[in-house]
Amino acid sequence: MADKLNADILYTIVDEAPELASASFLPIIRKFVSAAGITVATPDISLAGRIIATFPENLTDDQRQSDDLAALGELVKTPAANVIKLPNISASVPQLVAAIEELQAQGYDIPTYPEEPATDAEKAVRVRYDAIKGSAVNPVLREGNSDRRAARAVKNYAQNNPHSMGAWASDSKTKVSSMPGDDFYANEKSATITAAQAGDAKIEFVGRDGSITVLKDGWPLDEGTVADATFMSAKALGAFLTDAIEDTKSDGTMFSLHMKATMMKVSDPIIFGHAVKAWLAPVFEKFGDEMAALGVNPNSGMGDLLDRVAGNADIMAAIEAVTGDRPAMYMVDSDKGITNLHVPSDVIIDASMPAVIRAGGKGWDAAGAKGDTNCVIPDRCYATIYDETINFFKANGALDVTTAGSVANVGLMAQKAEEYGSHPTTFEAAADGVIRIVLANGETLHSHDVEAGDIWRSCTAKMAPIENWIELALDRQRLTGSEAIFWLDANRAHDAQLIEYVKPVLEAKGVADKFQIMAPREATAQSLKTITAGHDSIAITGNVLRDYLTDLFPILELGTSAKMLSIVKLMKGGGLFETGAGGSAPKHVQQLVEQNHLRWDSMGEFCALGESLNFLADTQNNAKAGVLGRAAEEATQGILDNNNSPSRKVSEPDNRDSHYWFARYWADALAAQSDDAELAAEFAPLAKALADGEAAITAELAAAQGPAADIGGYYRPSAELKAKVMRPSATLNAIVG
Numbered sequence: 001m002a003d004k005l006n007a008d009i010l011y012t013i014v015d016e017a018p019e020l021a022s023a024s025f026l027p028i029i030r031k032f033v034s035a036a037g038i039t040v041a042t043p044d045i046s047l048a049g050r051i052i053a054t055f056p057e058n059l060t061d062d063q064r065q066s067d068d069l070a071a072l073g074e075l076v077k078t079p080a081a082n083v084i085k086l087p088n089i090s091a092s093v094p095q096l097v098a099a100i101e102e103l104q105a106q107g108y109d110i111p112t113y114p115e116e117p118a119t120d121a122e123k124a125v126r127v128r129y130d131a132i133k134g135s136a137v138n139p140v141l142r143e144g145n146s147d148r149r150a151a152r153a154v155k156n157y158a159q160n161n162p163h164s165m166g167a168w169a170s171d172s173k174t175k176v177s178s179m180p181g182d183d184f185y186a187n188e189k190s191a192t193i194t195a196a197q198a199g200d201a202k203i204e205f206v207g208r209d210g211s212i213t214v215l216k217d218g219w220p221l222d223e224g225t226v227a228d229a230t231f232m233s234a235k236a237l238g239a240f241l242t243d244a245i246e247d248t249k250s251d252g253t254m255f256s257l258h259m260k261a262t263m264m265k266v267s268d269p270i271i272f273g274h275a276v277k278a279w280l281a282p283v284f285e286k287f288g289d290e291m292a293a294l295g296v297n298p299n300s301g302m303g304d305l306l307d308r309v310a311g312n313a314d315i316m317a318a319i320e321a322v323t324g325d326r327p328a329m330y331m332v333d334s335d336k337g338i339t340n341l342h343v344p345s346d347v348i349i350d351a352s353m354p355a356v357i358r359a360g361g362k363g364w365d366a367a368g369a370k371g372d373t374n375c376v377i378p379d380r381c382y383a384t385i386y387d388e389t390i391n392f393f394k395a396n397g398a399l400d401v402t403t404a405g406s407v408a409n410v411g412l413m414a415q416k417a418e419e420y421g422s423h424p425t426t427f428e429a430a431a432d433g434v435i436r437i438v439l440a441n442g443e444t445l446h447s448h449d450v451e452a453g454d455i456w457r458s459c460t461a462k463m464a465p466i467e468n469w470i471e472l473a474l475d476r477q478r479l480t481g482s483e484a485i486f487w488l489d490a491n492r493a494h495d496a497q498l499i500e501y502v503k504p505v506l507e508a509k510g511v512a513d514k515f516q517i518m519a520p521r522e523a524t525a526q527s528l529k530t531i532t533a534g535h536d537s538i539a540i541t542g543n544v545l546r547d548y549l550t551d552l553f554p555i556l557e558l559g560t561s562a563k564m565l566s567i568v569k570l571m572k573g574g575g576l577f578e579t580g581a582g583g584s585a586p587k588h589v590q591q592l593v594e595q596n597h598l599r600w601d602s603m604g605e606f607c608a609l610g611e612s613l614n615f616l617a618d619t620q621n622n623a624k625a626g627v628l629g630r631a632a633e634e635a636t637q638g639i640l641d642n643n644n645s646p647s648r649k650v651s652e653p654d655n656r657d658s659h660y661w662f663a664r665y666w667a668d669a670l671a672a673q674s675d676d677a678e679l680a681a682e683f684a685p686l687a688k689a690l691a692d693g694e695a696a697i698t699a700e701l702a703a704a705q706g707p708a709a710d711i712g713g714y715y716r717p718s719a720e721l722k723a724k725v726m727r728p729s730a731t732l733n734a735i736v737g
């Protein structure tokens with residue numbers, strides 16, 4: 001394990017499309033940086049890697065793997081960290097089950113996922129799998145706050161090469177629907193922990209009979225921590241979803257549910273399950289027991305449900321009858337019949353809502369027809385930003401990409417801030433009663449009356465991360481002079497506590513006039529107005545809005561979030577460079593397997609590489625790293641200037657071509673620079689070889705495309721097959737080594 005982390009730059013092994021891209025790009029990186037004596041190691045944080053590391057018991061020595069995520073989690077708390085982090089799978093249960101089955105088929109003797117653990121042994125396995133599920137990587141590595149923005153060159157490129165945008169009609173029926181009350185927003189309580197209150201707290205459920213069940217014990221709450229508690233009423237949610245389905249039908253639009261079941265891995269699958277139950281309500285009423293006996297868990301989605309009931313003609317007929325009576329359903333993939341309610345991980349709000357908005361408020365129905373959609377986002381904490389965006393475009397028409405300014409983000413993220421750290425403190429109430437937080441000094445901090453099935457959660461934001469976040473916001477505003485808005489709602493309990501932190505700092509530093517504090521809805525309207533006028537804005541937000549806005553604005557402004565610069569300045573001095581803001585796009589792998597074309601855009605990796613090298617230059621006083629970093633920035637610019645980003649269509653240049661061009665421009669820049677004569681001399685022949693090889697290399701890369709490609713697995717492809725597919729140019733391989 002130590003070896004895997006013992007290098008200047010750690011470049012993570014992940015999953016799906018970005019991992020395929022690494023098979024082509026990493027050899028290039030290694031070749032170039034070795035000229036400066038820089039080493040690169042590849043810790044494995046892939047879903048398959050994490051499963052293998054968790055269950056070593058029955059594996060052979062060859063199969064066993066170290067727990068690289070745990071080791072990286074420690075490293076990011078030290079100044080030595082210099083990590084390039086590519087997007088990884090945050091697995092839903094169906095994805096986890098598929099990965100386990102694939103590994104078992106490859107000969108890994110690991111336990112099957114216990115859907116309904118009965119024995120102690122099964123329960124223990126389930127606990128270990130649950131730690132792998134959902135967003136289990138990012139919160140561990142994000143020991144710093146987030147600075148995401150479009151590099152100037154990327155923004156200029158987008159303005160000069162506008163992507164397509166759907167037109168917005170003022171009479172579009174697309175809208176956002178949220179609960180009228182009794183949601184997380186309505187029930188939130190928040191307080192900042194005082195010195196007298198600090199210490200190990202616990203969370204208790206008190207039954208109607210007075211019996212106490214400890215849900216969480218030894219839960220440290222430090223002084224200065226903003227601690228919230230809230231719940232969503234299951235009854236209110238059910239009633240709302242039933243109404244929303246009816247409302248969609250009377251509007252004549254499509255029903256779509258948008259949530260984040262991966263990052264909110266405890267609460268959101270439950271909410272998703274309520275939607276599945278509401279959609280198929282008559283079927284659950286009539287066949288509830290039979291379906292339970294078949295192992296149906298609505299939280300896993302309609303896809304899993306249909307598989308389980310397929311053999312029962314009565315249930316299938318009932319499902320068909322209900323479906324006929326429902327409004328149209330928003331589809332994830334009309335061709336393959338994948339509905340919005342199929343798999344909880346298929347409709348991830350940060351990507352799915354911008355896709356609807358970019359398309360002019362359109363989704364696709366089962367027949368593949370485009371139409372307006374009712375975007376159901378049950379909780380109101382953040383739904384307002386999408387509602388306001390939709391209202392804005394209905395009133396003003398789509399954003400003009402050629403002139404629009406940019407919204408950057410400074411996000412409070414460190415140390416599992418806010419909702420994204422709430423998995424261990426989220427509970428579905430087992431019965432009617434009270435859920436309360438009892439502090440170390442015996443005081444009750446927050447308590448709520450709940451009913452069985454209500455979803456209760458607590459989240460925290462720690463003092464040091466909050467202070468660091470405010471500092472980062474001040475820095476970014478000072479460096480850019482942009483409009484800067486804290487997206488905080490004074491009427492929301494949690495935000496009101498944060499405002500108590502923010503205001504005194506702004507006053508003390510004499511910069512209060514440079515910052516505004518606005519509720520998310522107002523901040524959305526203001527920011528859209530600002531960028532429409534061609535100016536820039538900095539959105540200073542909590543963790544969830546960091547996630548939502550860094551897809552929403554880039555997807556509108558740049559066409560994708562893949563091109564974002566995504567820097568995490570670690571609080572202990574290290575650097576974590578995330579690639580883009582988006583995920584790992586499963587459909588890209590499908591395309592590669594079917595057509596040997598990888599449309600994944602590595603712009604995020606290019607930007608992160610430049611940042612990582614420049615960081616290395618600063619922190620290790622390594623001038624050669626600085627030369628390599630500046631040249632990498634020039635190469636990135638070259639990719640944009642010359643339109644070398646991958647095309648989406650087979651037989652056109654893809655991800656592998658873009659890596660060739662990146663290497664070429666990188667070598668050219670290194671050969672041409674005069675800061676380091678040794679490096680210039682070393683890279684001149686390489687630059688020449690890459691230029692001389694252009695015709696052969698591009699022909700070899702093009703020749704590979706078209707037929708199906710075998711990579712020997714989805715979650716754990718074979719390293720050899722992957723390399724063979726992703727490095728099809730013998731000429732390039734001979735140059736890069």
Ligand SMILES: NC(=O)C1=CN([C@@H]2O[C@H](COP(=O)(O)OP(=O)(O)OC[C@H]3O[C@@H](n4cnc5c(N)ncnc54)[C@H](OP(=O)(O)O)[C@@H]3O)[C@@H](O)[C@H]2O)C=CC1
Pocket residue numbers: 086087088089090091138262345346348351352560561562580581582583584585586587599600601602603604
């Ligand atoms: N930081 C992380 O680790 C993150 C991980 N994820 C994980 O990624 C997976 C997919 O999530 P999803 O919400 O669908 O989000 P994605 O960002 O993967 O997908 C949304 C769409 O964005 C486009 N896209 C994103 N990145 C790129 C890229 N580099 N090049 C080209 N196009 C890109 C693609 O659209 P098109 O092809 O139509 O242009 C894609 O279908 C899940 O497993 C999720 O858990 C998600 C977000 C962040």
Ligand SMILES: O=C(O)CCC(=O)C(=O)O
Pocket residue numbers: 090134135136138139262263350546547550581582
């Ligand atoms: O960790 C995850 O599941 C997704 C992270 C994400 O979407 C983001 O940080 O933008």
Ligand SMILES: [Mg+2]
Pocket residue numbers: 350547548551581582
């Ligand atoms: Mg995101």
